[in-house]
Amino acid sequence: MTKPTDSELEILRVLWSNGPSSVRLVNDKINESKETGYTTTLKIMQIMAQKGLVERDETSRTHIYRAVAQKGQVQEAMVDKLLDMAFGGSSSQLVLSALGRGKTSKEELDQIKELIKKLEDGDQ
Amino acid sequence: MTKPTDSELEILRVLWSNGPSSVRLVNDKINESKETGYTTTLKIMQIMAQKGLVERDETSRTHIYRAVAQKGQVQEAMVDKLLDMAFGGSSSQLVLSALGRGKTSKEELDQIKELIKKLEDGDQ
DNA sequence: AAAGAATTACGAAATACTTCGTAGTAAAAT
DNA sequence: ATTTTACTACGAAGTATTTCGTAATTCTTT
Numbered sequence: 001m002t003k004p005t006d007s008e009l010e011i012l013r014v015l016w017s018n019g020p021s022s023v024r025l026v027n028d029k030i031n032e033s034k035e036t037g038y039t040t041t042l043k044i045m046q047i048m049a050q051k052g053l054v055e056r057d058e059t060s061r062t063h064i065y066r067a068v069a070q071k072g073q074v075q076e077a078m079v080d081k082l083l084d085m086a087f088g089g090s091s092s093q094l095v096l097s098a099l100g101r102g103k104t105s106k107e108e109l110d111q112i113k114e115l116i117k118k119l120e121d122g123d124q
Numbered sequence: 125m126t127k128p129t130d131s132e133l134e135i136l137r138v139l140w141s142n143g144p145s146s147v148r149l150v151n152d153k154i155n156e157s158k159e160t161g162y163t164t165t166l167k168i169m170q171i172m173a174q175k176g177l178v179e180r181d182e183t184s185r186t187h188i189y190r191a192v193a194q195k196g197q198v199q200e201a202m203v204d205k206l207l208d209m210a211f212g213g214s215s216s217q218l219v220l221s222a223l224g225r226g227k228t229s230k231e232e233l234d235q236i237k238e239l240i241k242k243l244e245d246g247d248q
Numbered sequence: 249a250a251a252g253a254a255t256t257a258c259g260a261a262a263t264a265c266t267t268c269g270t271a272g273t274a275a276a277a278t
Numbered sequence: 279a280t281t282t283t284a285c286t287a288c289g290a291a292g293t294a295t296t297t298c299g300t301a302a303t304t305c306t307t308t
Contacts, residue, residue: 005264005265005266006209006265006266007265007266009209009210010209013209022285023285023286024284024285036266036267037267037268037269038284038285039267039268039269039270039286039287040266040267040268042285042286042287043266043267043268043287043288044265044266044267046286046287046288047265061273061274061275061284061285061286062284062285062286063285063286072221074210075210075211075221076221076225078206078209078210079206079218079221079222082202082203082206083222085130085133085134085137085202086133086137086198086199086202087199090232091222091223091227091228091232092228092229092232092233092235092236094203094222095219095222095223095236096235096236096239097196097199097200097203098203098207098215098218098219098222099215099219099236099239099240099243100239101200103215104215104216104243105216106244108214108215108216109216109240109243109244111216111220112216112219112220112223112236112240113237113240115220115223115224116223116233116236116237119223119228119233120230120233129294129295129296130295130296131295131296132295146255147255147256148254148255160296160297161297161298161299162254162255163256163257163297163298163299163300164296164297164298166255166256166257167257167258167296167297167298168295168296168297170256170257170258171295185254185255185256185303185304185305186254186255186256187255187256
């Protein structure tokens with residue numbers, strides 16, 4: 001599975017949150033935050049289909065695209081790359097940087113503490 | 125400060141860990157993991173100097189480059205981008221993904237727990 | 249001093265990604 | 279039935295990045 005480019009990721013985000021969608025819908029969503037021509041979005045989605053990042057249902061004239069690349073996998077690949085490229089592979093350094101700016105709520109911190117507890121229990 | 129490209133980041137990594145260096149040294153370091161022509165590295169470092177990512181001392185014939193972009197800042201920018209692009213801005217989701225594959229040592233987990241404690245104390 | 253090696257500068261090709269215009273066709277509206 | 283609108287396909291230009299070859303210069307070795 002090829003790694004998505006930035007534009008491709010933007011499209012995947014829409015497909016992940018909205019489910020299988022037409023180019024029109026994806027383009028509209030993207031245009032909420034950024035002006036992009038319809039054919040630009042179309043073209044990128046066609047390329048994504050070639051790469052296998054998405055699949056499309058061509059039954060009706062308006063093709064419906066769905067994400068093949070799954071959110072968790074793509075996230076994991078991106079975290080791996082970031083770890084490798086900027087944190088010397090140390091996940092704790094990355095975590096410290098992600099937490100180290102006070103934008104994390106109490107609830108989120110609790111979640112993280114719970115995961116750490118699980119990891120510690122599982123390890124022994 | 126422009127965001128470094130992948131190749132530029134590779135060079136910055138060498139400068140961060142080795143301190144101010146010649147093109148030759150940077151290229152040698154990079155070639156430990158990946159074959160790259162000397163003039164390729166040179167060219168990119170020249171571009172980086174134009175962009176202000178590095179500065180160079182031209183006193184002697186062999187120019188010495190030093191990183192202007194600081195490690196922490198670049199890391200933070202990259203984490204921000206990743207958060208935005210792939211985790212809907214939720215740092216806890218990113219943290220969970222980074223920790224959720226068991227490659228984190230007990231010591232690292234302890235470090236993270238400590239930071240969480242500090243954050244919790246600071247927040248009330 | 250001459251030859252060889254190392255270095256910088258720079259242009260240009262190669263690659264990857266993004267953007268858009270145009271043409272063709274199908275569907276919908278009048 | 280005709281016009282208008284919506285959609286796909288596709289080529290090509292635009293932009294960013296990477297890679298490399300060549301020329302000019304300086305330093306080092308012989």
